[in-house]
Amino acid sequence: MESRKLFCGVRVIELASVLAGPGVGQFFAELGADVIKVENPASRGDVTRTWKLKDEADGDVSAYFASINWGKKSIGLDISEKVGLEILYKLISKADIVIASYKPGDAEKLGVDYQSLRKIKKDLLYGKITGYGSDNPKVGYDAIIQAEAGFMSMNGDPDGKPVKMPVALMDVLAGHHLKEALLLAYIHRLKTGEGNEVSVSLIEAAVASLVNQGTNWLIAGKVPSRQGSSHPNIAPYGDIFTSKDQREIILAVGTDRQFSSLCNCLGLSNLCSDELYKNNAVRVRNRQDLFALLQAAISTYESKELIHELNKLKVPVGIVQSVNEALEMPEVKSLMLEGHAVRGIATFAGHFHNEKEKNPHLSPPPHFGAQTREILSAELLMSDDEIQNLQNLSIIA
Incomplete structure (x- = not known):
């Protein structure tokens, strides 16, 4: 059949x-x-x-x-x-x-x-x-x-x-x-x-x-709130950055290894050992300062070049596409x-x-x-x- x-x-x-x-x-x-x-x-x-x-x-x-x-x-x-x-x-x-x-x-x-x-x-x-x-x-x-x-x-x-x-x-x-x-x-x-x-x-x-957003309340006592596309439990995950050619780029970094690869690609390897960013828990607490550092670096790259390099390093990344662009994939x-x-x-x-x-x-x-x-x-x-x-x-x- x-x-x-x-x-x-x-x-x-x-x-x-x-x-x-x-x-x-x-x-x-x-x-x-x-x-x-x-x-x-x-x-x-x-x-x-x-x-x-x-x-x-x-x-x-x-x-x-x-x-x-x-x-x-x-x-x-x-x-x-x-x-x-x-x-x-x-x-x-x-x-x-x-x-x-x-x-x-x-x-x-x-x-x-x-x-x-x-x-x-x-x-x-x-x-x-x-x-x-x-x-x-x-x-x-x-x-x-x-x-x-x-x-x-x-x-x-x-x-x-x-x-x-x-x-x-x-x-x-x-x-x-x-x-x-x-x-x-x-x-x-x-x-x-x-x-x-x-x-x-x-x-x-x-x-x-509701998955994790429901248990954020049930287990952690945290009422989920609006925070744009940023993830409440992970950083940098869901954050939107702007490239040199003005394309919007989203990162979904879920592990410390991925974060290390991201930093090495962007010339920010010092962040991997920084007490403020060395693991996910502290990155979530310091996400605004981290965003500013990443945005400054990403703004120097053309989108295609950056995405190509990050894909080679297995760092989750993508461009924010319109529906018509998505349907052409x-x-x-x-x-x-x-x-x-x-x-x-x-x-x-x-x-x-x-x-x-x-x-x-x-x-x-x-x-x-x-x-x-x-x-x-x-x-x-x-x-x-x-x-x-x-x-x-x-x-x-």
Whole structure:
């Protein structure tokens, strides 16, 4: 079996919108699963179809939508109507996994919660994303979670206001947690034949990702605060320096050996034995003076020359790049997706040793309802007259 088709034959029904849930859907599509995205005709589908940049072209496949909807089929289906719900139930009877992201209580009202759907498919796997858990009705949005989970309080300059990260990282993290939970449930089903419901909340995914910043408080009693890109536990790590040609250079020196190599390269070997900088503990305490010394030396180097020399010495260093520069790096070319004049980025970055080409089977993000008739005809064997009648009733689109 080709590695990129490990989930070939697995059917996924996506009852999710925006980022976290659809990102999980694309993950399964990238690994060969058949993913059907169910979209509401009344709203003309996933809301991110309309989330466009001010100069973005017309159409229902926005840049945002195209970030997490490759490899799927779209069916426009009103599941608030009995006929539409019955159609969904028929599709789920042939499915393996359902991905859902409803406000607490909405799935039950619509009849698409796990308890309802397991009556249709006993071994169904149901992955659910919420904002704050099933018992809290509060709506969860990435920006709010970033604020409440402590991320914004740490992000920004010391004398500035809290800053939201420019990527909806809490949604991305929750999606990764749900993938893991669904994969564990899938392994359990292979062993036992049992279905299961797994759930992830945005707030739990965010807090679980605080890692050392969380334990800086729990163990050391230090409340993390804003300090730009500098690392609270390591120096010089995350600090930004300016080269002679005005490029911004970041260092991530994590060991005393790396620090020694850095100093030798910059002609500052005396710092390695200086009581103020000889180990990480004292460097953290004296980071401002250390920064000034390093900046003075780095400002005499052209960026390419310095990075070349530091790379030879295995000192972690890089240039602060724009997104377009990052996407041109040869190391990430395998992640690039393209089809029907649409470009995107794969969500799964893992490699299998025997793969020749990544995602050769992946279709571009679907237009709203693009496969409605195909799915009803091929999957449910509906006639053209039956499909047209559903169209006339606005059950499908």
